[in-house]
Amino acid sequence: MKQASVLIVDDNAEFATLLKRHLEREHYHVHVCGDGAEAETAILGLGCDAVILDARLPHKDGFAICQAVRSRYDGVIMMLTGMDEDTDRILGLELGADEYLTKPVAPPVVVAHLRAHLRRAQSGDKAAASRLQPLHFGSLHIDPSARRATLDGVAMPLTSAEFDALWHLAANAGRPVSRDMLFELQRGIRHDGIDRSIDMLIVRLRKRLGGAELAAQRIKTVRGKGYLFNPDAW
Structure with missing residues (x-):
């Protein structure tokens, strides 16, 4: 290793x-x-x-x-x-x-x-990622094995944490993913209910996804449940 x-x-x-x-x-x-x-x-x-x-x-x-x-x-x-x-x-x-x-x-x-x-x-469980198929939502393409996402044909400059969040949200398209789940997937530990890093991560990720109004439609905040990737907003 x-x-x-x-x-x-x-x-x-x-x-x-x-x-x-x-x-x-x-x-x-x-x-x-x-x-x-x-x-x-x-x-x-x-x-x-x-x-x-x-x-x-x-x-x-x-x-x-x-x-x-x-x-x-x-x-x-x-x-x-x-x-x-x-x-x-x-x-x-x-x-x-x-x-x-x-x-x-x-x-x-x-x-x-x-x-x-x-x-x-x-x-990032690369072995598992290599068995996963890329996801396509209109102009957005996410390749888990290459850990690469493109939007409108342009590679998105995502950090490792941003890519992981995008992948987990997109893999659950149409279903809300809780902050606790995203935190545990990111950190490998349980959320303490105080740390705001996931919220900040989503803010950064939305900035990669277009203007504020459009990005908020692509990754929606579901009150009391977390964040939802909208498969129809691409």
């Missing part, structure tokens, strides 16, 4: 070193970058499976970095911050982060969350 690689972007050298040691004990290949000005180049150049990105960095903050790379980087992005503010959490998730953890956080906790994301992103 391929050794997963992780980039830590954090200007706190002590924390980065400690986290690096914990990751290496779990057999991850680890890179460290301590400057926001160099982070974008490192993320795109190294092409690691995951990035652990501090929100507060010198020269360029983690939010700006996440926004700059998200359309070109489809790996896992976990953001860390010392600010326990809902606005920061929502901003990070809206910009494309897969996870948002508040410091102080113990390195084993970071590793556990990372492991869950990579398990979902890397396995």
Whole structure:
């Protein structure tokens, strides 16, 4: 099995070193970058499976970095911050982060969350996906084996989490899929009833699917039940 690689972007050298040691004990290949000005180049150049990105960095903050790379980087992005503010959490998730953890956080906790994301992103049960047939809804085509979706003949720049959400919704076209189910499919753990990452994920996915009004018709919010993929809106 391929050794997963992780980039830590954090200007706190002590924390980065400690986290690096914990990751290496779990057999991850680890890179460290301590400057926001160099982070974008490192993320795109190294092409690691995951990035652990501090929100507060010198020269360029983690939010700006996440926004700059998200359309070109489809790996896992976990953001860390010392600010326990809902606005920061929502901003990070809206910009494309897969996870948002508040410091102080113990390195084993970071590793556990990372492991869950990579398990979902890397396995995505490729063997099972290879046996699944592509789905077609008008101008939308979804190929689970290639993990690729096209809309109006143009490839959609989906992150791994966005593709998984689109696939699960489309595979259940016409039936609502609960937030709890999407969360468990994404994370491999039960939803705590508080985490809003699935809602933010759907917001990002809708932005890929056309104008606001059209996208809201393509993936509908069903009050009290979750989200519904509309097979007739393509």
